[in-house]
Amino acid sequence: MVLITPNRALIAFMLAVSLVPLFAAPFTVTLTNYIGLYALVALGLVLLTGIGGLTSFGQAAFVGLGAYATAYLTTRHGMSPWGTLIVGMTLTTAVSLALGFITLRLSGHFLPLGTIAWGISLYFIFSNLEALGGHGGIDGIPPVDLFGLELGSGRAFFYVIWATLLAAIVTTQNMLDSREGRAMRCLRSMTMTEAMGINTLWYRMVLFMIAAQFACVSGWLYAHLQRFVNPTPFSLGHGIEYLFMAVLGGAAAVWGAVFGATAVTFLKEWLQDLLPKLLGATGNFEMVVFGLLTIIVLHRARDGVWPILMRAFGNRVPQREQAKTVEPALPLPRRDIPARGREVLLVRNVTKRFGGLVANNAMNLTVRAGEVMALIGPNGAGKSTLFNCISGVSPASEGEIHFMDQRIDALASREIAKLGISRTFQHVRLNQDMTVLENAAIGAHLRGRKNFVQSAWRLDREEERRLLWEAAHQLQRCGLGEHLFDAAGSLPLGKQRIVEIARALCSDPTLLLLDEPAAGLRHLEKRALAELLDKLRGEGMAILLVEHDMDFVMGLADRVVVMEFGEHLAEGLPQEIQANPKVLEAYLGGVDA
Numbered sequence: 001m002v003l004i005t006p007n008r009a010l011i012a013f014m015l016a017v018s019l020v021p022l023f024a025a026p027f028t029v030t031l032t033n034y035i036g037l038y039a040l041v042a043l044g045l046v047l048l049t050g051i052g053g054l055t056s057f058g059q060a061a062f063v064g065l066g067a068y069a070t071a072y073l074t075t076r077h078g079m080s081p082w083g084t085l086i087v088g089m090t091l092t093t094a095v096s097l098a099l100g101f102i103t104l105r106l107s108g109h110f111l112p113l114g115t116i117a118w119g120i121s122l123y124f125i126f127s128n129l130e131a132l133g134g135h136g137g138i139d140g141i142p143p144v145d146l147f148g149l150e151l152g153s154g155r156a157f158f159y160v161i162w163a164t165l166l167a168a169i170v171t172t173q174n175m176l177d178s179r180e181g182r183a184m185r186c187l188r189s190m191t192m193t194e195a196m197g198i199n200t201l202w203y204r205m206v207l208f209m210i211a212a213q214f215a216c217v218s219g220w221l222y223a224h225l226q227r228f229v230n231p232t233p234f235s236l237g238h239g240i241e242y243l244f245m246a247v248l249g250g251a252a253a254v255w256g257a258v259f260g261a262t263a264v265t266f267l268k269e270w271l272q273d274l275l276p277k278l279l280g281a282t283g284n285f286e287m288v289v290f291g292l293l294t295i296i297v298l299h300r301a302r303d304g305v306w307p308i309l310m311r312a313f314g315n316r317v318p319q320r321e322q323a324k325t326v327e328p329a330l331p332l333p334r335r336d337i338p339a340r341g342r343e344v345l346l347v348r349n350v351t352k353r354f355g356g357l358v359a360n361n362a363m364n365l366t367v368r369a370g371e372v373m374a375l376i377g378p379n380g381a382g383k384s385t386l387f388n389c390i391s392g393v394s395p396a397s398e399g400e401i402h403f404m405d406q407r408i409d410a411l412a413s414r415e416i417a418k419l420g421i422s423r424t425f426q427h428v429r430l431n432q433d434m435t436v437l438e439n440a441a442i443g444a445h446l447r448g449r450k451n452f453v454q455s456a457w458r459l460d461r462e463e464e465r466r467l468l469w470e471a472a473h474q475l476q477r478c479g480l481g482e483h484l485f486d487a488a489g490s491l492p493l494g495k496q497r498i499v500e501i502a503r504a505l506c507s508d509p510t511l512l513l514l515d516e517p518a519a520g521l522r523h524l525e526k527r528a529l530a531e532l533l534d535k536l537r538g539e540g541m542a543i544l545l546v547e548h549d550m551d552f553v554m555g556l557a558d559r560v561v562v563m564e565f566g567e568h569l570a571e572g573l574p575q576e577i578q579a580n581p582k583v584l585e586a587y588l589g590g591v592d593a
């Protein structure tokens, strides 16, 4: 059976599309032009919604911005269409960054509401501004001139539209398959992503801006295809239609945008013919059908139709072809290792309150380079809370935390990650759909520099090889060498915890915080983990671990701190702790005493 990979599908699809202007009827050419324009907008929504988990109803307004910018500037000021494209994109950048900066910092419904407000406002601006022609719009938009060739007809302009869409698809796929793309694909797990040093607000802004740019370019193309603009195609209703295209096609699949745009365009044509005949009246009845279909898709096929089609055709790689080898590369530069025995972490009188509950009460702790410190205590003693305070995931209410002589208790978790603290989570936080290798590589994010533009144009390949080589190396050290290309979600939970350790190691940390690393592991796996941690200690790493498996802790830790009810109960060598009556009484309930 011939495997239909996304790249093969892309080539076959583009070949088929390129024949349309040569053989198809004018109506089909027009329809295909519109599909290309819609797909470009839906592609932006795939990034925004499917990848970033953000919803925008305002994409039609960005299309309008691109269309009106060129309509106004070419007809009123005689600018060249290429010049207006730059103006439109600059304007879009400014608006999307401003809108994103205001709404993306706030969680919940602020972005959808903000984009609705933006969509409505712009529509009314287009409709009411005299200079923009009001409801009547602007006509007489000149055709685009390409290398002296005037692209006046739909057939001539066809290739410009589809070449633009192709470039957008390829660059989007490139970007997603990179350090920048991995960060974007993890944006739904904000706590983890920030703890890996990634500025999630920045990446949400970037996604919002890219989606707005795709919409703006679509608007520019639309204006020069139609040679006329009016406010109707840029209304909120059309913003919802774009969203429907992305949801129907598959908001997480780049190809879902093309499929969604094609399906909705044909469906709309068909319904606009059929429904008036059936109902005996005219009106936008197709919108009712789209509304019902959206509910069905969200209920029955949350990932949209595209992944279902791909599975039906035997391809189980949802987004793109993935290489199954890791190319050797130069090792990444490492940070200086502190001298063995140097105090790396100092926790002084840290208190953490959740309302009236005191989860940590005046906790004290030190961890030195080249030692494994275990933090133990019964359930609910406050161990994970202390981890969260140290790593900046949830800041302490009182007290001081110092790392390598620098006070860190007021820093955000991504700033703390930059200094050299990396952690795992009690409840595993991996992107289940990404490969084990990609998940581990998230940990190395801060060791790369290339930005999303460089990634989109594949100018990051050397760095990418080094990052993936590092991720593969750390996974191999952790005993996961044979799982590099498995989806992280396919591994048993115990192994997923080890992936988290490899991810933390990819950041080349000075201090490693491990929250219950041995949970869910079998005996031999625990032994291998203990050997790995022992090796890391030997290399000078400081390790603080929370663990309930006493055999594991007592066999590995240099020192143990015991917590109870959020307080420091005891501290000492493992054998001292095992013999401490307070610990036996309070922690072990005196069972073994």
Ligand SMILES: Nc1ncnc2c1ncn2[C@@H]1O[C@H](COP(=O)(O)OP(=O)(O)OP(=O)(O)O)[C@@H](O)[C@H]1O
Pocket (backbone or CB within 6 Å): 354, 357, 359, 377, 378, 379, 380, 381, 382, 383, 384, 385, 386, 426
């Ligand atoms: N975000 C939160 N909001 C309110 N209470 C919280 C929050 N996080 C933790 N707590 C409470 O703080 C206390 C300490 O919880 P924590 O998870 O730190 O304990 P733990 O020692 O890690 O327990 P376990 O070993 O079961 O993981 C518990 O009573 C818990 O319910």
